[in-house]
Amino acid sequence: MKNRVVAITGGNSGIGLAISELFLAKGYKVAIFAQSVERMESFQKRSPENVFIYPGDVSVSEDLEAFYLRCYELWGGIDTVIANAGVALPEGVADVTEESFSKSVDVNFKGVFFTVQKSLKYLDKGSSIILISSIQAQRGAGIWSVYGATKAAVRSLARSFAQELGSKGIRVNTLSPGVTDTPILEKFGFGESNLNEILSKVSASTPLGRIGDAGEIAKAALFLASDDASFITGADLQVDGGLAQI
Ligand SMILES: NC(=O)c1ccc[n+]([C@@H]2O[C@H](COP(=O)([O-])OP(=O)(O)OC[C@H]3O[C@@H](n4cnc5c(N)ncnc54)[C@H](OP(=O)(O)O)[C@@H]3O)[C@@H](O)[C@H]2O)c1
Numbered sequence: 001m002k003n004r005v006v007a008i009t010g011g012n013s014g015i016g017l018a019i020s021e022l023f024l025a026k027g028y029k030v031a032i033f034a035q036s037v038e039r040m041e042s043f044q045k046r047s048p049e050n051v052f053i054y055p056g057d058v059s060v061s062e063d064l065e066a067f068y069l070r071c072y073e074l075w076g077g078i079d080t081v082i083a084n085a086g087v088a089l090p091e092g093v094a095d096v097t098e099e100s101f102s103k104s105v106d107v108n109f110k111g112v113f114f115t116v117q118k119s120l121k122y123l124d125k126g127s128s129i130i131l132i133s134s135i136q137a138q139r140g141a142g143i144w145s146v147y148g149a150t151k152a153a154v155r156s157l158a159r160s161f162a163q164e165l166g167s168k169g170i171r172v173n174t175l176s177p178g179v180t181d182t183p184i185l186e187k188f189g190f191g192e193s194n195l196n197e198i199l200s201k202v203s204a205s206t207p208l209g210r211i212g213d214a215g216e217i218a219k220a221a222l223f224l225a226s227d228d229a230s231f232i233t234g235a236d237l238q239v240d241g242g243l244a245q246i
């Protein structure tokens with residue numbers, strides 16, 4: 001995989017960081033687009049010639065355009081695009097405000113759309129696009145109505161993109177994690193003891209009896225990016241310990 005280039009949004013935290021680390025270890029050049037880039041200094045220092053960090057907001061398409069242009073100037077093209085940046089705002093239907101609704105849609109849906117659109121002119125035959133959705137796209141739960149809908153939108157985008165880009169030899173798939181141990185869990189604001197209780201219940205209803213590790217999601221992303229997945233497009237790979245499969 002020497003000299004292959006992956007561009008990932010939200011590659012500075014949780015699942016995105018695990019993907020960035022794994023792809024770098026496998027010989028990829030890694031371009032990371034995220035808002036808080038200061039915490040990535042040590043990651044960049046590990047392999048300065050193979051890591052490029054760009055500060056931006058996925059809901060601002062000009063930021064994405066500038067990011068891809070810099071990647072192209074640096075490395076001449078992109079092989080894998082991973083639309084991973086996302087927010088999860090738990091709110092019951094009565095509590096959702098226009099502001100929080102727009103934030104979820106702007107980052108999780110609009111952000112994913114333009115992450116793909118702005119990358120297209122730099123992708124060639126054999127490229128892979130991976131959209132990070134969620135098992136919540138196919139499930140119902142009060143506090144996740146808006147989040148689940150944005151992730152279902154992402155699943156829908158992958159189907160249409162796969163159909164449209166297949167003739168160009170570009171594969172598009174979603175990767176849907178189940179509950180995975182990342183900083184997003186603390187951002188829910190449930191408080192430590194409530195969160196632990198919820199995670200215990202989730203683990204108990206998961207066939208493998210636990211929540212996921214970000215590294216396990218990263219391995220699935222590496223598979224979808226690789227030639228081992230050369231005949232897989234329009235699919236949804238669910239990595240959830242079986243939670244949504246039974
Ligand atoms: N963890 C889970 O249980 C789980 C389950 C299913 C799906 N997912 C999905 O997996 C993806 C990664 O989540 P995670 O669990 O790794 O959470 P995380 O650690 O909170 O990471 C979220 C990432 O999104 C980035 N981001 C958020 N808003 C952004 C914006 N406007 N512009 C650019 N970047 C932005 C964040 O960067 P900054 O910090 O710089 O804002 C951060 O890197 C998300 O799409 C999430 O919905 C997670």
